[in-house]
Amino acid sequence: MNKIYQVAIIGGGASGLLSAVELLSGNNALSGEEVVILERNDRVGKKLVATGNGQGNLTNEQISRENYHGNKGFITAFFPLLNEIDIRKYLEKLGIFTFVQEDGKIFPISLQANSVLDNLRYFLDAKKCQLQTNFYVDIVEKKDDCFLIYSENKVVKAKYVVCAFGGSAGKQYGTDGSSYRLLENFGHKLTNLSPALVQIKAELKEYKGLKGVKEKAKVYALDGEQVLSNVEGDLLFTEYGLSGSSIFKLVGLQNAKNPKVRVELLPWLSLEELLNIIKTRKELKIFPNEDLLLGIVNKQLGRIICKKYFREEDIAFAVKNLEFKVTGNLGFNYAQVTKGGIDTNNVNPFTMQSKLVKNLYLTGELLDVDGDCGGFNLTFAFVSGILSARSIKEKKGE
Numbered sequence: 001m002n003k004i005y006q007v008a009i010i011g012g013g014a015s016g017l018l019s020a021v022e023l024l025s026g027n028n029a030l031s032g033e034e035v036v037i038l039e040r041n042d043r044v045g046k047k048l049v050a051t052g053n054g055q056g057n058l059t060n061e062q063i064s065r066e067n068y069h070g071n072k073g074f075i076t077a078f079f080p081l082l083n084e085i086d087i088r089k090y091l092e093k094l095g096i097f098t099f100v101q102e103d104g105k106i107f108p109i110s111l112q113a114n115s116v117l118d119n120l121r122y123f124l125d126a127k128k129c130q131l132q133t134n135f136y137v138d139i140v141e142k143k144d145d146c147f148l149i150y151s152e153n154k155v156v157k158a159k160y161v162v163c164a165f166g167g168s169a170g171k172q173y174g175t176d177g178s179s180y181r182l183l184e185n186f187g188h189k190l191t192n193l194s195p196a197l198v199q200i201k202a203e204l205k206e207y208k209g210l211k212g213v214k215e216k217a218k219v220y221a222l223d224g225e226q227v228l229s230n231v232e233g234d235l236l237f238t239e240y241g242l243s244g245s246s247i248f249k250l251v252g253l254q255n256a257k258n259p260k261v262r263v264e265l266l267p268w269l270s271l272e273e274l275l276n277i278i279k280t281r282k283e284l285k286i287f288p289n290e291d292l293l294l295g296i297v298n299k300q301l302g303r304i305i306c307k308k309y310f311r312e313e314d315i316a317f318a319v320k321n322l323e324f325k326v327t328g329n330l331g332f333n334y335a336q337v338t339k340g341g342i343d344t345n346n347v348n349p350f351t352m353q354s355k356l357v358k359n360l361y362l363t364g365e366l367l368d369v370d371g372d373c374g375g376f377n378l379t380f381a382f383v384s385g386i387l388s389a390r391s392i393k394e395k396k397g398e
């Protein structure tokens, strides 16, 4: 006869790990032998290690409701709890110290996401938390008061289940969207899914060779000539198009008939100021024409513009109005998060418990909640994981 765990957590990502940490901490803490994490990969936290370009943008100094998208009712109800659990202080108690960047993004002081994972692993090991890797959950059933969780010829039994198996973004990290059906089998509905925080594919034409060039810019999403949104921030030229925090924040392109991105370089200078600078430099008569923009914008980018345009007015205008036709995005494999997910109408926003199945919890990216770029998605994953654990501990303590 198989052992019956108190809690089985499906998915050892950001949310599942924090759920486990909270279950094994504080009042009514469970013992490690009562909690098992089931992870399909050969190790936990593969995606966590890749976050923030390996530096781990864990959270943000300024978090507002507007940073989250999905069912507004759920987000509004959940938001006070998200604010109440100060994730920075929470991590500090585990030995993970962080700092705030100028733009409000919060990183571990090591600037290494893998150190955060190591720290969590040390904590869970010290508490003797059980872990089964290479365990791809393909069926979950409930019989009487017990969940049966199957993977090929193995079965794990538990009284409570926390589903923390992530979404559809980044299948190389174990999240290919194949696990939603575990919840659909219990009657939970899935909303429409699309990739978010993802690179744009664009016709770069003469700007194609700029892969890796990064600029601060104001970018505009356009449908034909109509401006849909605009954002100031980092812009990165890639092999296939455009990326960077500014591109991630643009809205409206997906439904546009004639989607384009306009890039305004040097947004802190007016067109007139820029023109004066270019004219002054031309009058110096020391620069070849192709280097008129040297020291003003990226050298390679400046050369492309100066080869294309000759008059100073046209050069200045081009710097402020680079336009690229958008042909799509790089899709789920390259997206950082999933827009859409399990419908939150059937999830309690205070506890993350299913309203359809008692003792079943849903946390993190699998839910129809997605955050902006800047640490908001990890924050949601962490906090929803913690809330699920608090609810389970309370119920157990009753």
Ligand SMILES: Cc1cc2nc3c(=O)[nH]c(=O)nc-3n(C[C@H](O)[C@H](O)[C@H](O)COP(=O)(O)OP(=O)(O)OC[C@H]3O[C@@H](n4cnc5c(N)ncnc54)[C@H](O)[C@@H]3O)c2cc1C
Binding pocket: 010, 011, 012, 013, 014, 015, 016, 038, 039, 040, 041, 044, 045, 046, 047, 048, 050, 051, 052, 053, 056, 057, 058, 059, 135, 136, 137, 138, 164, 165, 166, 167, 169, 170, 173, 174, 175, 179, 335, 336, 337, 363, 364, 365, 366, 374, 375, 376, 377, 378, 379, 381
């Ligand atoms: C490249 C990249 C960079 C990112 N950078 C940031 C950042 O800097 N800041 C930020 O806030 N967000 C960032 N994100 C988003 C953030 O990482 C995710 O939103 C967050 O990890 C979601 O946490 P989660 O626990 O819900 O899911 P995940 O972290 O995706 O974990 C889910 C886990 O479940 C496992 N799993 C799936 N199905 C099963 C199954 N059937 N059985 C067993 N195990 C299963 C998976 O293998 C995975 O380990 C980034 C994402 C990517 C891809």
